Structures are given as structure tokens and as C-alpha cells.
Amino acid sequence: MLVPTLLALSLPLLTTALPAPTTLSSDDTPLPLIIWHGLGDNYAADGLKEVGELAEQIHPGTFVYNIRLNEDPSSDRTATFIGNLTLQIAQVCADLAAHPILSTAPAVDALGFSQGGQFLRAYVERCNNPPVRSLVTFGAQHNGIADFQACGATDWLCKGAMGLLRTNTWTGLVQSRVVPAQYYRSVNVSTGEPTEEYLAHSNFLADVNNEREERNETYAVNLASLEKFVMYVFEKDVTVIPKESGWFAEVNKTSKEVTPLRNRTMYMEDWLGLKRLDEKKGLIFEDAPGAHMELSDKILAKAFKEYFGPLEKEKAATVKDAMGSWEL
Ligand SMILES: *[C@@H]1O[C@H](CO)[C@@H](O)[C@H](O)[C@H]1NC(C)=O
Ligand SMILES: *[C@@H]1O[C@H](CO)[C@@H](O)[C@H](O)[C@H]1NC(C)=O
Ligand SMILES: *[C@@H]1O[C@H](CO)[C@@H](O)[C@H](O)[C@H]1NC(C)=O
Ligand SMILES: *[C@@H]1O[C@H](CO)[C@@H](O)[C@H](O)[C@H]1NC(C)=O
Ligand SMILES: *[C@@H]1O[C@H](CO)[C@@H](O)[C@H](O)[C@H]1NC(C)=O
Numbered sequence: 247m248l249v250p251t252l253l254a255l256s257l258p259l260l261t262t263a264l265p266a267p268t269t270l271s272s273d274d275t276p277l278p279l280i281i282w283h284g285l286g287d288n289y290a291a292d293g294l295k296e297v298g299e300l301a302e303q304i305h306p307g308t309f310v311y312n313i314r315l316n317e318d319p320s321s322d323r324t325a326t327f328i329g330n331l332t333l334q335i336a337q338v339c340a341d342l343a344a345h346p347i348l349s350t351a352p353a354v355d356a357l358g359f360s361q362g363g364q365f366l367r368a369y370v371e372r373c374n375n376p377p378v379r380s381l382v383t384f385g386a387q388h389n390g391i392a393d394f395q396a397c398g399a400t401d402w403l404c405k406g407a408m409g410l411l412r413t414n415t416w417t418g419l420v421q422s423r424v425v426p427a428q429y430y431r432s433v434n435v436s437t438g439e440p441t442e443e444y445l446a447h448s449n450f451l452a453d454v455n456n457e458r459e460e461r462n463e464t465y466a467v468n469l470a471s472l473e474k475f476v477m478y479v480f481e482k483d484v485t486v487i488p489k490e491s492g493w494f495a496e497v498n499k500t501s502k503e504v505t506p507l508r509n510r511t512m513y514m515e516d517w518l519g520l521k522r523l524d525e526k527k528g529l530i531f532e533d534a535p536g537a538h539m540e541l542s543d544k545i546l547a548k549a550f551k552e553y554f555g556p557l558e559k560e561k562a563a564t565v566k567d568a569m570g571s572w573e574l
Contacts, residue, residue: 276307280342280354282312285327288326301357308554329425331428332449355553359539361386363384364388381474383492384534385489385539386492388492391426407425429451431448438496475520477494482540
């Protein structure tokens with residue numbers, strides 16, 4: 247283990263800058279990891295198991311929990327297309343708060359794939375019990391989608407859901423039942439402002455992004471309380487339209503011009519606590535090579551090493567900062 251070695255080496259040099267040695271050498275059990283899968287996937291899928299195994303390989307002893315809306319994997323998959331996200335997130339909040347292991351942890355780390363990324367962010371904003379230390383999202387749609395993804399040729403569930411929402415996006419029926427419609431975002435092409443329809447009817451995104459006039463400060467406080475919020479965008483993503491949504495950027499549909507998060511009003515006025523998070527160096531924008539959700543062990547392992555693991559890591563990082571360019 248690298249961390250205890252570093253601490254042991256650096257302690258004599260930094261006695262004034264450090265907390266008492268007893269707290270440093272205490273528990274190095276990794277924090278539990280919660281994972282929320284994407285559209286069309288289910289919590290028991292093999293790919294997800296492999297991700298959990300990798301996390302446990304990198305930080306032995308990690309308790310991994312794959313978020314699910316239903317114990318039956320097929321119903322859990324259905325819930326990625328069909329359902330009211332308000333209720334889905336409330337259910338996940340209740341499940342995690344009642345979970346015998348997660349509820350007793352001082353904090354958990356969180357990993358969201360695709361739409362699971364913005365759903366975990368909503369968990370942090372609305373509930374955060376147990377609290378999330380660091381949230382890492384891959385190919386998420388934080389700023390929503392401007393178009394709907396193509397479905398697999400024989401994916402009838404996907405086709406049914408997408409067909410329904412293309413024509414009736416803002417109706418109560420679709421907003422209460424079709425999951426991707428609830429993070430669809432429409433803007434006026436000339437002003438770049440969100441449309442009235444979106445603000446009035448979006449059942450999820452307009453709320454969790456605090457885009458309505460009455461903003462919920464709890465959302466901002468909770469998000470700013472993260473140690474790290476790491477957003478990965480896949481360089482060749484053609485499924486998420488636009489892919490820069492994964493960085494919370496705004497893209498002009500006509501000119502394709504990208505306005506990065508830091509240039510947006512929502513950041514400058516700090517509607518969501520993202521500016522506060524950035525000021526403490528907690529907001530991280532990352533690239534992943536490849537197409538949507540084309541994950542490699544290499545990129546996952548790098549993220550797990552950097553952001554997950556024992557609670558002690560925060561202190562270890564402080565030590566590392568204090569030591570300047572000192573290398574592990
Ligand atoms: C803001 O969000 C918190 C957490 O979900 C909730 O308890 C509270 O009722 C919300 N406040 C308003 C004004 O909606
Ligand atoms: C989704 O469920 C919540 C909670 O029951 C409800 O208040 C809301 O109206 C529902 N959304 C839609 C679009 O029906
Ligand atoms: C876009 O905004 C402009 C300026 O406010 C307005 O004139 C126009 O009607 C809007 N377009 C749509 C489609 O709402
Ligand atoms: C988006 O790009 C189009 C075409 O270049 C331009 O006319 C429009 O004003 C732009 N919208 C915003 C909000 O900048
Ligand atoms: C973002 O803002 C910075 C500083 O105001 C400016 O220099 C930069 O050109 C802006 N970038 C974009 C893409 O709008």
C-alpha cells in the first residue's frame with residue numbers, strides 16, 4: 247500500500263501541518279462504492295460485475311453495491327426506459343439509507359455510467375444519505391440531451407419508449423413515464439435560453455439543474471460538499487447528443503459552438519454549487535478515448551486509484567500537496 251508508506255515517510259518532516267498521527271494511521275478500509283448503470287443495462291450484468299471486481303482488486307475490501315430499481319434484472323432494465331425519475335430516485339435514496347452496510351459507512355464513493363451519472367448527481371443533491379465523498383461519471387448527460395439516441399435494431403423496448411417521446415416529449419404522460427424524456431432539454435436556437443416548455447414540464451433535469459427561478463440551495467450545498475466531482479466524456483461519443491453534456495457544457499445546435507461550463511450563467515451564478523466545488527479544486531473534466539461507454543480497464547483503474555479507496559486518501563493528498571513535487 248502506497249499511502250501508509252508516504253505518510254510514514256513524511257510525518258517527521260511535516261509535524262506542524264498534519265493532524266495527529268493516530269488519525270492518520272487509523273482505518274484504511276476503502277469506502278463502499280455505489281454504481282448506477284446506464285440505459286438498457288441492468289444491475290446484475292456481467293460487465294458491471296467486472297467493474298466491481300476491478301474496484302475490489304485496486305482497493306481490496308471495497309464493498310460494491312450496484313444500484314437497482316428492482317431485484318429482478320429484467321425489470322431493472324425496463325426501469326431504465328420506463329418510470330418517473332422523481333420516484334426512482336426517492337426509491338434509491340430509501341434503499342441506500344436503509345442498507346445495512348452502506349447506511350453505517352462514514353461516506354461512500356459513487357460511479358455513474360451514462361444516465362446513471364446524472365441520477366447519482368440527483369441522489370447527492372436530494373438525499374446524500376449516506377453521503378458521497380467523490381462522484382465519478384462516464385458519458386453522462388448532465389446538461390441533458392438535444393436529441394434521442396438510436397436504438398438497437400431489435401430493441402423493441404427502446405424503440406417503443408423513443409417512439410413515444412419523439413412526438414409527445416412534454417406531455418405529462420411521457421414526462422412521468424419515459425426516462426430519457428426527463429433529461430431532454432430544449433433551447434431557443436437564437437437566444438440559447440431553455441424553452442418555456444422545458445422549464446414548465448421537465449420532470450427531472452430542469453429541477454436537478456436548478457434552472458427554474460426558485461432554486462433549491464440544498465442541491466448546491468450538497469453538490470459543493472463533494473470532495474471530487476469527476477466528469478469523463480468519451481472523445482468519439484455519438485450516442486449522447488451532444489457529448490459535451492457530459493462536462494455540463496452547452497452546445498449550439500446550429501453552429502456546434504461549445505460553451506464550457508465555466509462560461510455559463512449557471513456556473514457564474516453558482517446555481518448548483520459547481521463554482522464552489524471548482525474553487526476548492528473539486529471539479530474535474532476528463533477525456534476517455536473511444537465511443538460511448540467503450541470503457542477500458544486502464545481508464546477505470548486510473549479513476550479508481552485516484553478518486554476511490556480509503557477515507558485516509560484525502561489526508562494523504564494534503565500531505566502530497568504540502569510536499570510539492572515529491573513523487574510516490
Ligand atoms: C430542496 O431539496 C431538499 C432535498 O431534496 C428538499 O428537502 C426540500 O424540500 C427542497 N426545497 C424546496 C423549496 O423545494
Ligand atoms: C412523478 O412523481 C412525482 C411524485 O409522485 C409527482 O409529483 C410528479 O407529478 C410525477 N411526474 C409526472 C410528470 O407525472
Ligand atoms: C426565441 O426567442 C426569440 C427572442 O426572444 C423569440 O422571438 C422567438 O419566438 C423564440 N423562438 C421560439 C421558437 O420560441
Ligand atoms: C447559434 O448559432 C447560430 C448559427 O451560427 C446563431 O445564429 C445563433 O445566434 C447561435 N445561438 C446562440 C445562442 O449563440
Ligand atoms: C470563456 O470565457 C473566457 C473568459 O471570459 C474567454 O476567454 C473564452 O473565450 C470563453 N470561451 C468560450 C468558448 O466561450
